Amino acid sequence: MHIGMHLSIAGGLPTSLARAHSLGCSALQIFVQNPRAWGWRPVPTEEIASFRENRRRYGINVIAAHLSYLPNLAANDEPLYRRSWERLRAELALAQALGLDYLVCHPGHAVDPEEGRQRLISGLHDAVSALPPPPLILLENTAGQKNELGASLTALGEILALCQGSVGLCLDTAHAFAAGYNLRQVKHRRRLGRELAAGPGLAALQLIHLNDSLYPCGSRRDRHWHLGQGHIGRSGLQKFLCEYAAATAAVILETPKKEPADDPRNLALAKDLAASLVRKTPAVRPPKPDPGAGRR
Numbered sequence: 001m002h003i004g005m006h007l008s009i010a011g012g013l014p015t016s017l018a019r020a021h022s023l024g025c026s027a028l029q030i031f032v033q034n035p036r037a038w039g040w041r042p043v044p045t046e047e048i049a050s051f052r053e054n055r056r057r058y059g060i061n062v063i064a065a066h067l068s069y070l071p072n073l074a075a076n077d078e079p080l081y082r083r084s085w086e087r088l089r090a091e092l093a094l095a096q097a098l099g100l101d102y103l104v105c106h107p108g109h110a111v112d113p114e115e116g117r118q119r120l121i122s123g124l125h126d127a128v129s130a131l132p133p134p135p136l137i138l139l140e141n142t143a144g145q146k147n148e149l150g151a152s153l154t155a156l157g158e159i160l161a162l163c164q165g166s167v168g169l170c171l172d173t174a175h176a177f178a179a180g181y182n183l184r185q186v187k188h189r190r191r192l193g194r195e196l197a198a199g200p201g202l203a204a205l206q207l208i209h210l211n212d213s214l215y216p217c218g219s220r221r222d223r224h225w226h227l228g229q230g231h232i233g234r235s236g237l238q239k240f241l242c243e244y245a246a247a248t249a250a251v252i253l254e255t256p257k258k259e260p261a262d263d264p265r266n267l268a269l270a271k272d273l274a275a276s277l278v279r280k281t282p283a284v285r286p287p288k289p290d291p292g293a294g295r296r
């Protein structure tokens with residue numbers, strides 16, 4: 001299983017790969033631009049070449065970009081809608097030049113959810129036609145704050161079905177928990193499994209965002225927390241991984257980074273959880289010694 005985390009691109013895109021390597025990651029997620037501004041920094045071809053070179057050098061197997069924060073792909077407001085999709089296309093083209101595997105997007109929010117949903121679907125259709133994968137666009141499930149679309153897997157499944165397999169799914173544990181899927185309880189994990197199978201389908205699930213949640217289940221508040229220290233807890237995250245990690249390309253952490261020790265500690269816990277899954281699979285018994293051996 002490839003495990004990695006969202007890391008900074010401060011100092012240029014190629015630096016993120018060195019950071020991933022020094023933390024022992026085999027997967028990585030980055031923003032390809034400043035996520036809090038509309039301004040666009042043109043990325044020189046030498047920087048793109050050095051990014052690709054670093055990826056080979058450090059053996060980072062799975063790399064996703066996360067769309068910046070300002071675009072709203074379901075906006076009812078026409079100028080914002082157009083600007084949002086222009087930005088998505090620019091980030092998708094840059095991600096393609098960098099050789100990335102995925103571009104993770106939130107479905108967006110809309111005062112008129114049905115109109116927003118239609119706008120999202122038509123935007124996805126146009127973007128994928130203009131720039132076919134890779135990178136594959138992944139829609140991420142949300143906590144369902146305010147008018148946010150995509151808090152339920154059933155709703156995401158309906159959107160993905162209209163994209164005819166050209167868009168995948170990223171499942172964020174903190175968002176699912178905040179949206180009411182109590183990952184600590186088997187009946188809730190079964191409901192999630194049923195909705196996933198009937199909606200997006202297990203094959204659509206490409207990435208897991210492994211985060212604990214600062215707020216309780218159903219709070220609809222999106223606050224990622226350190227693994228094992230939030231309301232999902234170590235055991236809830238472990239059970240979720242046990243059921244879904246094998247289906248995905250990578251597990252990516254988006255945990256808080258307040259102290260220098262935070263990233264290594266959260267990664268160590270994720271690796272520990274992954275190792276416990278491996279230990280759970282039945283070990284192959286060594287063959288019984290042949291009683292006739294030695295007499296020959």
Ligand SMILES: [Zn+2]
Nearest residue numbers: 066104106140
């Ligand atoms: Zn996200």
Ligand SMILES: [Zn+2]
Nearest residue numbers: 140172209254
């Ligand atoms: Zn996420």
